[in-house]
Amino acid sequence: MKIAFFGTGLMGSGFVRRLRATGNEVHAWNRSPAKAQALEADGAKAFADPAQALEGVERIHLSLADDESVDAVLEPLVAKLAQGTWIVDHTTTAPTPTAARAARWHARGRVFVHAPVFMGPSNALEGTGLMLVSGDKSHHDALLPALQQMTGNVIYLGEAPERAAAFKLFGNLTLIGIMGVLGDVNRLAHASGISTSDAFSLFKHFNPGQMLPARAARIESGDVTQPSFEVAMARKDVRLMIEEAQRGGVDLFVMPGVAAMFDAAIARGEGALDAVVAARMPR
Numbered sequence: 001m002k003i004a005f006f007g008t009g010l011m012g013s014g015f016v017r018r019l020r021a022t023g024n025e026v027h028a029w030n031r032s033p034a035k036a037q038a039l040e041a042d043g044a045k046a047f048a049d050p051a052q053a054l055e056g057v058e059r060i061h062l063s064l065a066d067d068e069s070v071d072a073v074l075e076p077l078v079a080k081l082a083q084g085t086w087i088v089d090h091t092t093t094a095p096t097p098t099a100a101r102a103a104r105w106h107a108r109g110r111v112f113v114h115a116p117v118f119m120g121p122s123n124a125l126e127g128t129g130l131m132l133v134s135g136d137k138s139h140h141d142a143l144l145p146a147l148q149q150m151t152g153n154v155i156y157l158g159e160a161p162e163r164a165a166a167f168k169l170f171g172n173l174t175l176i177g178i179m180g181v182l183g184d185v186n187r188l189a190h191a192s193g194i195s196t197s198d199a200f201s202l203f204k205h206f207n208p209g210q211m212l213p214a215r216a217a218r219i220e221s222g223d224v225t226q227p228s229f230e231v232a233m234a235r236k237d238v239r240l241m242i243e244e245a246q247r248g249g250v251d252l253f254v255m256p257g258v259a260a261m262f263d264a265a266i267a268r269g270e271g272a273l274d275a276v277v278a279a280r281m282p283r
Helices: 010-021 033-042 067-080 095-107 121-126 137-150 163-191 196-204 208-221 231-247 255-267 275-279
Strands: 002-006 025-029 059-062 086-089 111-114 130-133 153-156
Touching: 002 010, 010 025, 010 033, 010 121, 010 137, 025 033, 059 067, 067 095, 086 137, 095 111, 095 163, 111 137, 130 137, 130 163, 137 153, 163 196, 163 231, 208 275, 231 255, 231 275, 255 275
Parallel strands: 002 025, 002 059, 059 086, 086 111, 130 153
Antiparallel strands: none
């Protein structure tokens, strides 16, 4: 198949090399031309103009920065994009503009599929990792064999075209949130006179990630009346963390936000319930 790939940074370059390895002809374009030109060593053909890269292709794949960059690349191509050409966007975008983008291209008679990924550059190159897809089920079914060559696992999330965008943000929020928590652990360790390596050695024995599915299930179920960890006690621990860090001349970044979440739950009269109640949307 002849494919145009727009956006050949770290992820996009891996995808282009993977597409070439699985027998596809690839037209590559990148805002910085040298990144696309480097892929000619792998058999791709680099183009300085995205409109020229469209000639004869059956699909366009994109791996760009955000909603604005996707629209900035695609919108000037409306008149040049053949009716039968499918658009597959792997960019991490927000749900609301993704829904509007899908509707806009549908009204133009084109197929737009959002397929963001939980993959690093090495996964893109190797065809491993996780790809999320939402939108018309028939479009997913038609694309699935091709997408499976690009990733180890394809998850279909439903007919609403913006659902994949939402689920990608759920996952990234969790990953980025973990980095924020580790940052606070590091800052609290510094305030306590404990080295980063010494503090992080705890995680060789204690894996809080194992608790995440159970905590999430309890939030979902609403089972909060038989607490294993009360809101008030969790709030007390957060206070200890913040105060001890301040004694060492350090401010935490994440825990004050968690404190505000617990304070709101206590203000609702939920201090004696399980701490997960603070993570639920108030009724």
